[in-house]
Amino acid sequence: MRELLRKELQPRYAHYGHFYDRDGSVLDTGIALFFSSPHSFTGEDVLELHAHGSPVLLDLLLRRVLDLGARLARPGEFSERAFLNDKIDLAQAEAIADLIESTTEQAARSAQRSLQGEFSTRIHQLVEDLIELRQYVEASIDFVDEDIDFLSEGRIAEKLSDLRATLRHIRHSARQGCLLREGMTVVIVGRPNAGKSSLLNRLAEREAAIVTEIAGTTRDTLREHIQIDGMPLHLVDTAGLRESEDVVEREGIRRARDEIHKADRLLLLIDDSSPEEGEALLSSLPAEIPVTRVYNKIDLTGKPAGFVEDRRGPAVYLSAKTGEGIVHLKTHLKTSMGYDSEADDIFIARRRHLDALSRAESFIESAESQLKIRAAELVAEDLREAQTALSEITGEFTSEDLLSRIFSSFCIGK
Ligand code: GDP
Ligand code: ZN
Numbered sequence: 001m002r003e004l005l006r007k008e009l010q011p012r013y014a015h016y017g018h019f020y021d022r023d024g025s026v027l028d029t030g031i032a033l034f035f036s037s038p039h040s041f042t043g044e045d046v047l048e049l050h051a052h053g054s055p056v057l058l059d060l061l062l063r064r065v066l067d068l069g070a071r072l073a074r075p076g077e078f079s080e081r082a083f084l085n086d087k088i089d090l091a092q093a094e095a096i097a098d099l100i101e102s103t104t105e106q107a108a109r110s111a112q113r114s115l116q117g118e119f120s121t122r123i124h125q126l127v128e129d130l131i132e133l134r135q136y137v138e139a140s141i142d143f144v145d146e147d148i149d150f151l152s153e154g155r156i157a158e159k160l161s162d163l164r165a166t167l168r169h170i171r172h173s174a175r176q177g178c179l180l181r182e183g184m185t186v187v188i189v190g191r192p193n194a195g196k197s198s199l200l201n202r203l204a205e206r207e208a209a210i211v212t213e214i215a216g217t218t219r220d221t222l223r224e225h226i227q228i229d230g231m232p233l234h235l236v237d238t239a240g241l242r243e244s245e246d247v248v249e250r251e252g253i254r255r256a257r258d259e260i261h262k263a264d265r266l267l268l269l270i271d272d273s274s275p276e277e278g279e280a281l282l283s284s285l286p287a288e289i290p291v292t293r294v295y296n297k298i299d300l301t302g303k304p305a306g307f308v309e310d311r312r313g314p315a316v317y318l319s320a321k322t323g324e325g326i327v328h329l330k331t332h333l334k335t336s337m338g339y340d341s342e343a344d345d346i347f348i349a350r351r352r353h354l355d356a357l358s359r360a361e362s363f364i365e366s367a368e369s370q371l372k373i374r375a376a377e378l379v380a381e382d383l384r385e386a387q388t389a390l391s392e393i394t395g396e397f398t399s400e401d402l403l404s405r406i407f408s409s410f411c412i413g414k
Contacts, residue, residue, distance in 0.1 A: 001047055004068060009034035009047075019049065021064060028057055042078055043085030076410025080403070083395065090395025090406070091120050091353065097410045098181055098348045106230030106341075107180040111348040114177070119347040122170055123393050126163065126360075130390070133159050134383045141376045156379075157371055164364045171357040174349035176340060181348050183225070183232030184337050187259045189285070190269030191278050192216050192240025195296040198320035199269060200224055200237040203329075209237050216240060219252035221259050228330045229341035236263070241281055265336065266291045267329075272301045272317070282312065292332065296320050307332055352402075353393050360389040 001009075003022075009015055011034050018026045031050040040046040051061055066072070074080075079093040088096075095114035102108040113119070137156065188196045192215035200209050204224040210217055222237040236259050239252030260266060266285060270278030272295040285291055293315040298305060305325030308315050316332055318325025334341065363386035370378040391397040 001068065004064065005032055011036040011039070019051065019061060019064070021060075022067065027061055027064060028052055038085070041087065042081040043087045044081060073413055074408075075412050076407030076414055079410060079414055080407040083403075088115075089117075089120050090398065090403075091123070091393050092117060093395075094350060094406060095119075095348055096414060098350075100411065100414060102181075102348075103183070103225065103232045104180065104227045104230045106346070107232065107348065110177050110180050110346045113345075114347040114349070118345075119174070119177075119349065119353075120394050122166075123390055126166060126170070127387055127390050129159070129163060129166075130383055130387045133163070134380060134387070137376055137380045137383065141380065157368070160364060160368050160371065164361060164368070167357060167361045167364065171354065171361065173343065173346050174353050174357060175338065176343055176346040177349035178351060178354055179231060179337055179339050180346065181350065183234050184264040184333075185234045185236065185262060186265050186267060186333065187236040187238060187263035188267045188269055189238055189241060189256060189260060190267075190281065191271065192242055194240065194269040194271045194278055195320045196240065196269045197222075197237050199267070199294065199296065200235055202320045202323060202326055203233075203235060215242075216244065216246065216249050219248050221252075221255050228334055229339075231334060231337065231339045231341070233333065241284075260289070261286060263289050265289065265333070268293050270295050272297050272303060290336070292316060292329075292336070294318065294329065298325065356389045356392045360386040363389065 004019055005015070005017060006020055007015065007017060009032060013033070015032045015034075017029065017032065019028045019030060019032075021027045028051045030052065031048075033048040033050070035041075035046040035048070037043060037045045049061065049065075051057060076093075076097070079088070079096050082088050083090060083093045092115050095111045099108060099111035099115060102111050133156065188199055190196050193213070197209035197211045197218050200222065201207050201211065204226050208224050209222050216239070218237055218239050220239070224235045224237075226233050226235060238256035238259055239249060241253060241256060244250050244253065266289055268278065268281060268285065268291050270293055275295060279293070282291065282293070291313055293313065295303070295315060295317045297319060298317050299319040299322050303317050305317050305319070305328060307328040308317075314332060314336070316325060316329045318329055320326075363382045367379045367382035367386070370382060388397055392402075395403075
């Protein structure tokens with residue numbers, strides 16, 4: 001890099017100067033920062049160049065640096081190196097990607113909390129407790145012939161039940177974090193003219209979809225990303241479901257059916273002036289996806305706004321036109337997903353974390369039942385398995401394959 005900068009760099013000092021091209025001409029003037037190993041993000045020697053933000057210039061500079069022997073980073077390579085050099089653990093590395101991709105302020109704050117190590121610290125604490133308990137149980141196996149019976153003491157049972165409670169609490173926070181990261185997909189379905197597009201516009205607080213009194217206006221699916229108190233929601237408006245001879249409309253209806261299967265929840269929009277027609281669609285929707293019936297146009301029928309739940313499931317009465325009752329729908333969407341906007345200890349999490357946490361939880365439960373029948377070896381084995389599951393979160397136990405899957409999903413240069 002001497003050829004590029006023509007000066008010695010002192011570590012961690014901002015050096016202002018020229019960046020030189022091969023022929024000695026000045027490519028740009030900017031700041032060079034050198035971080036010497038291990039005092040850098042990756043733990044390796046790092047040189048940072050700050051240049052003017054022109055794409056052409058940056059491209060020239062990049063080519064010059066590549067000429068000098070550098071190569072482009074793979075996606076996630078900086079984070080991967082930081083992980084491999086023990087600068088951060090796996091959950092923190094993932095939080096970097098989640099921070100960059102966060103779509104709401106709450107998601108960004110939670111990702112920051114994970115990046116700072118809050119999630120990892122709790123996992124480490126659990127692992128410590130598990131190790132201590134394992135040692136205790138394993139000692140009891142060795143002392144089996146002597147007078148003291150460790151297992152019959154209440155201590156282990158009590159410890160196990162504490163562990164399970166802690167795990168459950170962490171899983172709750174992690175689930176919230178997972179919701180923040182992924183959001184939920186809500187698909188609006190119903191008969192033509194029920195007011196689907198009006199509801200989408202009302203929730204999105206803008207005129208995203210075309211609304212007319214002509215049935216069959218929405219022919220393609222339309223997506224809007226909104227948030228309710230920080231919970232990201234992917235809203236999808238679909239073509240009204242009916243028999244149609246129109247080729248375009250039929251294609252729209254086919255797409256609507258596709259979207260329905262990808263939904264976390266369906267809103268079945270029903271015109272409250274003639275509810276039977278809309279309600280009839282209920283039986284045609286897939287049974288495995290939860291449905292909320294939304295009775296619209298209460299400004300015409302005079303019904304009170306509100307939320308009710310009956311044997312057919314939850315229902316909301318509202319008017320997409322006036323906005324009355326929308327708040328009931330929003331609250332319902334939040335609670336049905338178990339989103340708690342008041343919780344302040346949420347850290348960003350992924351499905352693989354949730355999966356590891358619930359596996360650990362079932363191993364603890366199993367250990368509790370083995371303890372009841374005094375099967376010390378099996379208790380020890382379950383504790384070991386629980387520890388392994390938890391260690392996958394922070395990356396102490398991982399496969400090559402998992403690592404490459406995680407880091408390849410990062411964006412370039414992170
Ligand atoms: P979609 O076909 O289900 O998407 O329905 P639209 O949103 O296009 O609405 C169809 C018609 O119903 C339009 O004329 C809307 O103005 C009207 N509409 C929608 N929601 C309401 C409502 O809450 N009250 C009243 N009075 N009219 C509504
Ligand atoms: Zn529509």
